[in-house]
Amino acid sequence: MWAPFEKRLSEAKIALLTSAGVFMRDGQQAFDVEREQSHPEWGDPSWRAIPAGAGPEDIGVTHLHINTADIQADPEVALPSHLLAQLAPEGVIGAAAEKHIAVMGYQDRHLNDWREKTAPEIVAALRDERADGLILAPA
Amino acid sequence: MMPAVAEERRAPRVVGVEFPFGHAFGPPGDKITQRRVLELALRVLGGAASFGTRVDFDLEWPVPEREAYRAWQPAEPSPIVRKLIEARRGSNA
Numbered sequence: 001m002w003a004p005f006e007k008r009l010s011e012a013k014i015a016l017l018t019s020a021g022v023f024m025r026d027g028q029q030a031f032d033v034e035r036e037q038s039h040p041e042w043g044d045p046s047w048r049a050i051p052a053g054a055g056p057e058d059i060g061v062t063h064l065h066i067n068t069a070d071i072q073a074d075p076e077v078a079l080p081s082h083l084l085a086q087l088a089p090e091g092v093i094g095a096a097a098e099k100h101i102a103v104m105g106y107q108d109r110h111l112n113d114w115r116e117k118t119a120p121e122i123v124a125a126l127r128d129e130r131a132d133g134l135i136l137a138p139a
Numbered sequence: 140m141m142p143a144v145a146e147e148r149r150a151p152r153v154v155g156v157e158f159p160f161g162h163a164f165g166p167p168g169d170k171i172t173q174r175r176v177l178e179l180a181l182r183v184l185g186g187a188a189s190f191g192t193r194v195d196f197d198l199e200w201p202v203p204e205r206e207a208y209r210a211w212q213p214a215e216p217s218p219i220v221r222k223l224i225e226a227r228r229g230s231n232a
Contacts, residue, residue, distance in 0.1 A: 001151060002151045002189075002190035003151070005184055005185050005186075005187070008185075009181060009182075009184070009185035012185070014181065014184075018163075020161060036218055037218050038218075039218075040217075040218035040219040040221070040222045041219060063161075063213075064213060064215075064217040064218060065160070065213060065217045065220075066160045066161040066211055066212075066213060067161065067210060067211050067212060067213055067214070068161065068213075070161060070162060070166075070167040071161055073167050074167035074168055076164060076170070076173050077161070077162045077163070077164055077165060077166070077167050077173065078161060078162070078163055078164065080164050080173050080174075080177050083164075083170065083173055083174050083177050084177060086174075087177075087178070087181070092178065092181065093181065106217070106219075133184050133185070135177075135180045135181070135184060136150075137163040137164065138141070138145075138163060139160060139161050139163065
């Protein structure tokens with residue numbers, strides 16, 4: 001779907017979305033890879049809100065389809081929230097979101113849970129955040 | 140990453156980054172490359188004039204392709220890959 005980006009970037013609030021399976025170790029569950037082990041065509045359709053200040057020590061990464069070592073060591077390779085935050089005082093963007101979005105990229109091909117639950121919840125969270133734009137970064 | 144797939148899935152704006160899976164913004168610790176990719180994505184977000192705009196990032200991964208391919212693979216095959224391998228073995232038996 002196309003929507004023109006009508007705000008000036010320097011006045012816009014920007015959020016990030018990664019499909020790397022990132023979650024917060026404190027207070028969030030890892031993505032459900034146990035069920036995927038027993039149901040190989042299923043992927044956890046849930047999502048996590050990742051605070052912008054989260055660092056390598058705060059996050060875990062669950063994704064059975066990629067080597068997650070580099071993401072764990074430097075989450076900015078998948079979710080550059082600290083770099084994005086630096087661009088606001090420089091005037092490149094208006095503001096960075098306080099919370100970004102993480103999902104796990106391997107999904108059931110029918111995407112029913114995504115259509116009915118995950119995507120609407122993410123849209124609502126981004127509206128609550130008053131985000132003007134979202135950069136999706138596949139893992 | 141996989142810009143052809145993003146186009147096929149009708150992503151409204153695409154930044155083509157031919158980096159290994161899991162590394163959309165660049166190598167770990169390479170803040171210069173990560174920032175360049177992020178700034179390009181922002182320029183495309185804010186500046187694309189029409190559906191399907193694609194801009195390719197102009198840097199190749201600093202590791203030979205075969206080596207990079209091995210590096211991004213998980214230590215164990217994913218469940219679906221394992222299932223496909225077992226199915227192929229079964230059909231060849």
